[in-house]
Amino acid sequence: MVNKSKIAIIIGTRAELIKTFPVMQELKKQKIPYYFIHTGQHNLQNLCEKFNVKKPDAVLTLEPEKTTKLWSKINQKSIGFALLNVFLIRKELKKLKNLKYVLYHGDTMTTSAAAIGSSKLLNPFKKYKNVHLEAGLRSEKYFEPFPEEISRIIAGKFSDILFAVSKRSKNNLKKYVGKKNIIQLGNTVVDSIHLSFEMAKKNKTKRLNKEKFALVVVHRHENLKNKTRLSKIVEIISSLELPTYFAMHDSTEKQLKTFGLYDKLISNKRIKIIPNMEYTSFIYQIKNCSLILCDGGSLQEESLVFNVPCILFRKATERQEALETNFQFLSGLKVKESKKKIQEYLNPKFKPLPIKNPYGEVGLTKKVVEVLKK
Known part of the structure; x- marks a missing residue:
C-alpha cells in the first residue's frame, strides 16, 4: 500500500523529539498526515507516549535499546552506523510517492544522515524540499562541540528550507550557505518548554x-x-x-x-x-x-x-x-x-535583566506548519 503522506519527519534522539513534538502535535491538530521515520539513535517510546505523538512509521536500525550505547560513542562504529542510515533513509523516502517536505532537526548524527540521505546528491530527481529546523547555529569551531558543529554545516549545505533560530543564525546562513530559502523563525524549544x-x-x-x-x-x-x-x-x-x-x-x-x-x-x-x-x-x-x-x-x-x-x-x-x-x-x-x-x-542583590528572548515567543510552531502546508 502506497503511503500518501506529503511530509516526512526524521528523528533519532530524545532532544530532537523534544524540540519537534510541538510541530507533530500541530500537524495532528490540523489533521495533516506525516510519515515518522526513527533512525533508532535513542529509545523514543516513552517520550512519544508522554507527548501524545504517534509511534514511528519506520524504525531504521536495531532496537533502540541496543543502538543507543553505540550511537553515544564517537568512534568508527558509530560513524559507520550513521553512514548506513544515510542509505536506509534514502530507501525509506522512496516509498513516499507524494512527498513534498522532509523535515529534520538540529545537529545530531541523525541530522547529518537525514540531510544527506534526502538530498539531491543521492536523489537527483527529487521533487520534495529538505527542511532543517533549528538552523544557523554556529560556534565557529569544528570540535567545540563535536560532532554537532559539523552536523550543522552538513545540514546547511543540503537543505532547501532553513528555519533560522535567530537573527544571528540567519546571518550565519547567508554567510555560509548563500541564497537559499532562509526563514527567521525562532526555536521550537520555546513551545516545548x-x-x-x-x-x-x-x-x-x-x-x-x-x-x-x-x-x-x-x-x-x-x-x-x-x-x-x-x-x-x-x-x-x-x-x-x-x-x-x-x-x-x-x-x-x-x-x-x-x-x-x-x-x-x-x-x-x-x-x-x-x-x-x-x-x-x-x-x-x-x-x-x-x-x-x-x-x-x-x-x-x-x-x-x-x-x-x-x-x-x-x-x-x-x-x-x-x-x-x-x-x-x-x-x-x-x-x-x-x-x-x-x-x-x-548574591541576593543579583537580578537577571529582563530580555526579549532571541529565540522567539510561544506559538512559533504554527509558522512551521504553515510553511509545510504550502
Missing part, C-alpha cells in the same frame, strides 16, 4: 528542594574524555554552598569513576546525585532552581526562557545570543572566574 511546564504543573510535580538549589548536567564528549577539563568541572561544582543536584548520565558517571573524581563528588554532603529526569519534571526543576551549571546547548535555551543564571562548562558556544544577557557565563573551564561568577549570581 511551555507545553512541558504546563504538563508538569498539571501532574503536580514537586520541587527538588523547597530552598534555593543548583542543578548540574554534564555530558559533552569533549569534557568527558578530558581528565583536566572534568577535574576543573568537579572543582567548580564542589565549591557550591547550596544544595546541588547532579543529574547523572551513565557515561558521565563512568568517566568520573575512570578518572578518580566520583568519590570527591559524593563525599560532598551538599551534592546529591540523581538519575536523569523525564523532560517535563526536569523543566519544572529548571524553572525553580537558582543556578544551572551545564555543558549542553539546550539548557542555555531553557535558562533564557526562565531567566535562570547559567554557568556553561564550554570554551565555545553556538548559542552566542544567550551570552548577551547578564545571567549566562561561558566559563572556558576557568575555575577562579567561574567561582567568582557563581558568587555574583547567588
Whole structure:
C-alpha cells in the first residue's frame, strides 16, 4: 500500500523529539498526515507516549535499546552506523510517492544522515524540499562541540528550507550557505518548554528542594574524555554552598569513576546525585532552581526562557545570543572566574535583566506548519 503522506519527519534522539513534538502535535491538530521515520539513535517510546505523538512509521536500525550505547560513542562504529542510515533513509523516502517536505532537526548524527540521505546528491530527481529546523547555529569551531558543529554545516549545505533560530543564525546562513530559502523563525524549544511546564504543573510535580538549589548536567564528549577539563568541572561544582543536584548520565558517571573524581563528588554532603529526569519534571526543576551549571546547548535555551543564571562548562558556544544577557557565563573551564561568577549570581542583590528572548515567543510552531502546508 502506497503511503500518501506529503511530509516526512526524521528523528533519532530524545532532544530532537523534544524540540519537534510541538510541530507533530500541530500537524495532528490540523489533521495533516506525516510519515515518522526513527533512525533508532535513542529509545523514543516513552517520550512519544508522554507527548501524545504517534509511534514511528519506520524504525531504521536495531532496537533502540541496543543502538543507543553505540550511537553515544564517537568512534568508527558509530560513524559507520550513521553512514548506513544515510542509505536506509534514502530507501525509506522512496516509498513516499507524494512527498513534498522532509523535515529534520538540529545537529545530531541523525541530522547529518537525514540531510544527506534526502538530498539531491543521492536523489537527483527529487521533487520534495529538505527542511532543517533549528538552523544557523554556529560556534565557529569544528570540535567545540563535536560532532554537532559539523552536523550543522552538513545540514546547511543540503537543505532547501532553513528555519533560522535567530537573527544571528540567519546571518550565519547567508554567510555560509548563500541564497537559499532562509526563514527567521525562532526555536521550537520555546513551545516545548511551555507545553512541558504546563504538563508538569498539571501532574503536580514537586520541587527538588523547597530552598534555593543548583542543578548540574554534564555530558559533552569533549569534557568527558578530558581528565583536566572534568577535574576543573568537579572543582567548580564542589565549591557550591547550596544544595546541588547532579543529574547523572551513565557515561558521565563512568568517566568520573575512570578518572578518580566520583568519590570527591559524593563525599560532598551538599551534592546529591540523581538519575536523569523525564523532560517535563526536569523543566519544572529548571524553572525553580537558582543556578544551572551545564555543558549542553539546550539548557542555555531553557535558562533564557526562565531567566535562570547559567554557568556553561564550554570554551565555545553556538548559542552566542544567550551570552548577551547578564545571567549566562561561558566559563572556558576557568575555575577562579567561574567561582567568582557563581558568587555574583547567588548574591541576593543579583537580578537577571529582563530580555526579549532571541529565540522567539510561544506559538512559533504554527509558522512551521504553515510553511509545510504550502
